[in-house]
Amino acid sequence: MKVYLDKWKQHVRAKAVVYVGVLGFLLLAANVLVTAFFSPGAYVLLSVLIQFVTGFMIALCLRHLRLKRRSQDEKSEQLAFLAYHDTLTGLPNRRLFDDRLERALLHAKRNEQLTAVMFLDMDRFKEVNDSLGHAYGDRLIRLAAERLLGCLRGSDTVFRQGGDEFAILLESFAKPEDVRFVAARIQSALEEPFILGGKPVSITASMGIALYPLDGTVAEQLLEHADEAMYKAKKRGSNQFQFYASEIDAMVKSKAHLESELRQALEHEQFELLYQPQYAITNQQLIGMEASLHWSKADSGAATYGGCPKAAEEMGFMVPIGKWAVRTACQQLRVWRERGFPSLRMTIAITASQFRDDQFIEEIAVVLKETDIEPDLIELDLTESITSSNVQEASERLILLKKIGVRIAMDDLCTGLFTRSGLEGMPLDSVKLDSALVRDLVDDDENQLLAAAIIRMAHRLGLNLIAKGVETKEQLEYLRFLQCTEVQGELFSNPLNPDQFLSLLTDKFKMG
Numbered sequence: 001m002k003v004y005l006d007k008w009k010q011h012v013r014a015k016a017v018v019y020v021g022v023l024g025f026l027l028l029a030a031n032v033l034v035t036a037f038f039s040p041g042a043y044v045l046l047s048v049l050i051q052f053v054t055g056f057m058i059a060l061c062l063r064h065l066r067l068k069r070r071s072q073d074e075k076s077e078q079l080a081f082l083a084y085h086d087t088l089t090g091l092p093n094r095r096l097f098d099d100r101l102e103r104a105l106l107h108a109k110r111n112e113q114l115t116a117v118m119f120l121d122m123d124r125f126k127e128v129n130d131s132l133g134h135a136y137g138d139r140l141i142r143l144a145a146e147r148l149l150g151c152l153r154g155s156d157t158v159f160r161q162g163g164d165e166f167a168i169l170l171e172s173f174a175k176p177e178d179v180r181f182v183a184a185r186i187q188s189a190l191e192e193p194f195i196l197g198g199k200p201v202s203i204t205a206s207m208g209i210a211l212y213p214l215d216g217t218v219a220e221q222l223l224e225h226a227d228e229a230m231y232k233a234k235k236r237g238s239n240q241f242q243f244y245a246s247e248i249d250a251m252v253k254s255k256a257h258l259e260s261e262l263r264q265a266l267e268h269e270q271f272e273l274l275y276q277p278q279y280a281i282t283n284q285q286l287i288g289m290e291a292s293l294h295w296s297k298a299d300s301g302a303a304t305y306g307g308c309p310k311a312a313e314e315m316g317f318m319v320p321i322g323k324w325a326v327r328t329a330c331q332q333l334r335v336w337r338e339r340g341f342p343s344l345r346m347t348i349a350i351t352a353s354q355f356r357d358d359q360f361i362e363e364i365a366v367v368l369k370e371t372d373i374e375p376d377l378i379e380l381d382l383t384e385s386i387t388s389s390n391v392q393e394a395s396e397r398l399i400l401l402k403k404i405g406v407r408i409a410m411d412d413l414c415t416g417l418f419t420r421s422g423l424e425g426m427p428l429d430s431v432k433l434d435s436a437l438v439r440d441l442v443d444d445d446e447n448q449l450l451a452a453a454i455i456r457m458a459h460r461l462g463l464n465l466i467a468k469g470v471e472t473k474e475q476l477e478y479l480r481f482l483q484c485t486e487v488q489g490e491l492f493s494n495p496l497n498p499d500q501f502l503s504l505l506t507d508k509f510k511m512g
Contacts, residue, residue: 086160088138089145097159097167101219104171108212111172115212116179117222118168119230120148120186123204123238125164128196136196140203147189151182167223176211176243180252183207183241191239204239206230215244259315262295266317266324271295273328274495277504278347278466278488281480286508288345290381290488291329292495293321313351322354323363330371330378332498341505347379347409352386361400368404375405379430383411387426395426402427409466431458433484435469442474455482 086093092100101117108115122144129137141164148158148166157169170179186205193200208230216222225244233242243249265271275289312318326348333346354360368375380401387394387410398408409430433451441447458465467479470489479487496504 089142089160091145091149091166092157092159094159094161097157097169098219100157101169101222104169105212105217105219108172109217113172114174114176114179114214115172116168116170117210117212117226118170118179118183118241119161119208119223119226120166120168120205121207121230121234122164122190123206123234125203128201128203132196132201140194140196140201143194144190144203147192148186151185151189167226176248176252177255179209179211179243180241180256183209184256187239187241206233206238207241208233208244209241210244211248214248255315258311262312262315262317265295266320269324271321271324272497273325273332274497275332275501276488276495277493277501278345278486279492281467281476281484281487284492286344286504287486288347288379289501290347290349290495291325291332292349293325294495313353316353318351318353319357322351326364327367327371330367330373333373333377334371335498336502336505339502339505341509343374343377345377345379345407347381349381349411350386352383355382355386355394355397361397361404364401364406365404368406376407379407379409381409381411381432391426398427409464411468428461428463430464430466433465433467433479435489438467438469438475438479438489439471442472442478448478451479452482455484459483 085091085096104115107113125137125140128140141160144164145158145160145166148168152158152168152170155171159167161167170182173179186207190203190205193202195201208226208228210216210222210225210229212222215225229242229244233240236242243252272294273291274294275291277286278288278290279285280287312321329346329348333344337343364378364380367373368378387398401408407429408427409432410426410428411432411434431454433454437447437451441451455465464486465484466486466488467475467484468488470476470479470487470491472491475489476487476491493504
């Protein structure tokens with residue numbers, strides 16, 4: 001009987017317009033009959049009654065059909081959701097996760113990107129489950145799932161493998177360190193105590209990570225290797241994560257250690273500026289200095305040189321470190337001036353992240369005003385790669401810097417594409433010959449041709465020429481022959497700390 005009733009309801013919904021038309025026709029016929037057999041007064045009353053009852057019944061039928069349809073749609077949606085999601089957490093289940101993983105691998109292959117699979121197992125979950133009961137254990141899993149979702153991007157996927165285990169899919173990233181950031185974020189999120197039954201409960205998690213295509217090219221391989229890595233992490237103790245490939249794990253953890261050291265160095269002011277003298281090539285008169293960033297490690301007392309700015313730039317520390325460097329260099333210049341020494345030009349290297357920072361130009365202006373340093377005594381040293389990615393945008397920012405009054409130098413021209421049109425579009429004051437070009441200048445014909453071309457172009461544009469890394473008299477003589485204007489390097493002096501540079505100033509200008 002129920003089957004026939006359901007079929008009749010489906011038939012009524014499909015033919016609703018027809019039935020409404022039939023009812024309308026019957027209503028019209030009833031009105032005609034009433035008009036023919038009843039007086040006008042009675043006709044009006046009876047007609048209104050018939051239309052009201054008929055309309056009310058139609059409305060009830062339509063409402064019932066609409067509610068029935070909505071209920072069926074909700075049940076269908078619920079069944080569809082349960083088919084692809086975990087009933088406890090609402091997260092995608094294995095079926096949906098596998099589908100997304102396959103699509104992610106195809107996308108990664110097509111775009112030559114990395115994809116990661118993470119296996120996560122909560123530490124000490126069994127203790128919580130046994131001591132507080134399964135109801136609180138289930139609540140802990142739901143809360144942990146919410147925190148996991150908060151650590152991921154919208155394109156990433158997390159599913160509950162079963163019990164207290166989760167699998168996470170991270171799509172489209174550039175380098176393994178990006179996955180480390182996510183793992184560290186998850187660790188931090190799960191370390192925050194959960195409130196269960198009014199009491200704080202703390203847990204941690206062990207995670208294993210497999211990368212496509214480094215640890216496997218198919219879904220099964222990645223899942224298996226992530227699981228193996230997770231068990232390796234558990235053997236090392238709680239709250240650990242492990243990459244499947246040992247060399248990647250070592251590399252990522254080494255960078256994590258370096259990042260921690262850089263953060264501590266910034267907090268404890270372990271950085272210092274050294275100053276390398278710059279001389280006019282004609283009479284070897286001291287005309288300025290280049291400030292370079294150095295890092296004195298507190299644990300060893302050793303100084304880290306050229307790699308410090310590069311590592312800090314890659315890890316996102318160069319903007320705050322660069323602010324400190326600019327301010328420190330300007331303050332040091334003021335100290336020397338207050339000691340009575342002539343005003344010399346200070347060259348300060350600027351990284352890409354500093355140059356792109358929205359507050360950079362304003363901060364330069366503020367520091368110059370606070371230290372009372374003439375803007376034309378500060379020369380900002382930018383590499384060609386910083387400006388070559390977006391020439392128009394770089395030119396606009398350089399024009400704003402020139403309005404402040406600072407000088408602009410372009411560095412590393414020997415490693416980039418050197419074009420007259422590129423330089424003519426930039427408001428520059430100086431160009432620098434990189435030390436890699438100067439090193440083999442005397443014996444390398446190609447270096448000689450490139451150096452000569454850069455110098456001729458700089459002279460045409462009225463730019464100052466500074467050669468870095470001059471180590472021998474032969475290099476100096478060849479640069480003089482090419483009509484380079486300024487030099488710096490070991491032939492004259494290594495970078496000096498402030499006290500050493502003060503001694504140099506005293507000797508050069510016979511003061512003190």
